[in-house]
Amino acid sequence: MTVPAGGQLSSDAVALPVRALEQLTVTLYFRGRTGPATFHNFADTLTYRASGDQLRDAAGEAFAGPPSLSWYYLAGVDVKPVKSPGRGRDAVVAFGDSLTDGVGSTFGADRRYPDALADRLVADGRTRPVLNLGIGGNKVLNDSPCFGESALSRFRRDVLGRPDVGTVIVLQGTNDIVLPDNPQDRCTSPSPFVTSAEIVAGHQQLIREAHARGVKVIGATLPPYQGYAYWTERGDRVRNEVNQWIRTSGAYDGVVDFDRAVADPEHPERIGAEYVSTDLIHMKDAGYKAMADAVDLNSL
Numbered sequence: 030m031t032v033p034a035g036g037q038l039s040s041d042a043v044a045l046p047v048r049a050l051e052q053l054t055v056t057l058y059f060r061g062r063t064g065p066a067t068f069h070n071f072a073d074t075l076t077y078r079a080s081g082d083q084l085r086d087a088a089g090e091a092f093a094g095p096p097s098l099s100w101y102y103l104a105g106v107d108v109k110p111v112k113s114p115g116r117g118r119d120a121v122v123a124f125g126d127s128l129t130d131g132v133g134s135t136f137g138a139d140r141r142y143p144d145a146l147a148d149r150l151v152a153d154g155r156t157r158p159v160l161n162l163g164i165g166g167n168k169v170l171n172d173s174p175c176f177g178e179s180a181l182s183r184f185r186r187d188v189l190g191r192p193d194v195g196t197v198i199v200l201q202g203t204n205d206i207v208l209p210d211n212p213q214d215r216c217t218s219p220s221p222f223v224t225s226a227e228i229v230a231g232h233q234q235l236i237r238e239a240h241a242r243g244v245k246v247i248g249a250t251l252p253p254y255q256g257y258a259y260w261t262e263r264g265d266r267v268r269n270e271v272n273q274w275i276r277t278s279g280a281y282d283g284v285v286d287f288d289r290a291v292a293d294p295e296h297p298e299r300i301g302a303e304y305v306s307t308d309l310i311h312m313k314d315a316g317y318k319a320m321a322d323a324v325d326l327n328s329l
């Protein structure tokens with residue numbers, strides 16, 4: 030079977046019992062050279078490679094080569110509950126950029142904010158699938174050759190194209206604000222300066238599309254980033270205007286205030302020292318946990 034360029038296929042179902050929060054390893058085998066591979070850049074987990082057909086190497090002894098920091102080809106794993114196969118649309122999608130992707134968290138430890146949110150749901154007896162659809166560098170309004178299609182371009186496919194999605198948390202807009210102040214290269218371009226009204230219009234389109242499919246949408250405020258190498262007063266003004274709209278417009282079905290959850294109480298334009306990673310824009314583990322703790326489970 031050949032997968033067309035830009036296409037997706039689902040494999041045959043496998044009878045493999047799994048528990049909530051259990052880690053899975055997926056091994057892929059290719060009989061010949063594939064050429065350029067689709068991949069998830071900031072995987073925060075390692076991929077190992079080996080020569081030949083190693084599908085039955087359960088111990089992983091053949092995978093001794095240097096690891097990659099990205100995931101390749103595999104878009105996700107669908108799990109069908111046995112006890113309630115008709116459970117329906119109960120998946121929670123975390124849709125966003127590197128703050129959803131988990132940049133800055135402990136590598137290989139599954140401590141991104143969607144992981145911590147899944148932990149909370151399980152601990153509360155509300156086990157639901159939590160899907161991390163964050164892409165580092167992703168923007169609301171513009172595509173990028175390195176950071177993927179814009180939120181407006183990929184929302185229908187990545188989120189609404191799934192039959193199991195009931196709720197989506199939207200954390201998008203930081204890169205639209207920040208990247209124009211970064212040195213421009215092939216990854217950040219095109220990245221024009223944008224207004225809060227333009228970002229809000231993008232959010233409104235996502236909300237309309239989600240509601241048209243009967244999906245609940247939670248709006249997440251954008252965390253602060255003063256101290257980051259490319260912070261500007263202009264950018265922070267746009268961020269605050271977007272956050273004010275998210276909090277007060279009533280356009281979203283609910284709001285999770287990540288901004289206030291991680292801000293330094295004495296300097297709210299910065300992330301608190303106990304939460305922020307070394308680059309002063311991403312979180313460390315405690316910051317991502319604080320974000321997950323800010324989510325009202327009853328709103329999902």
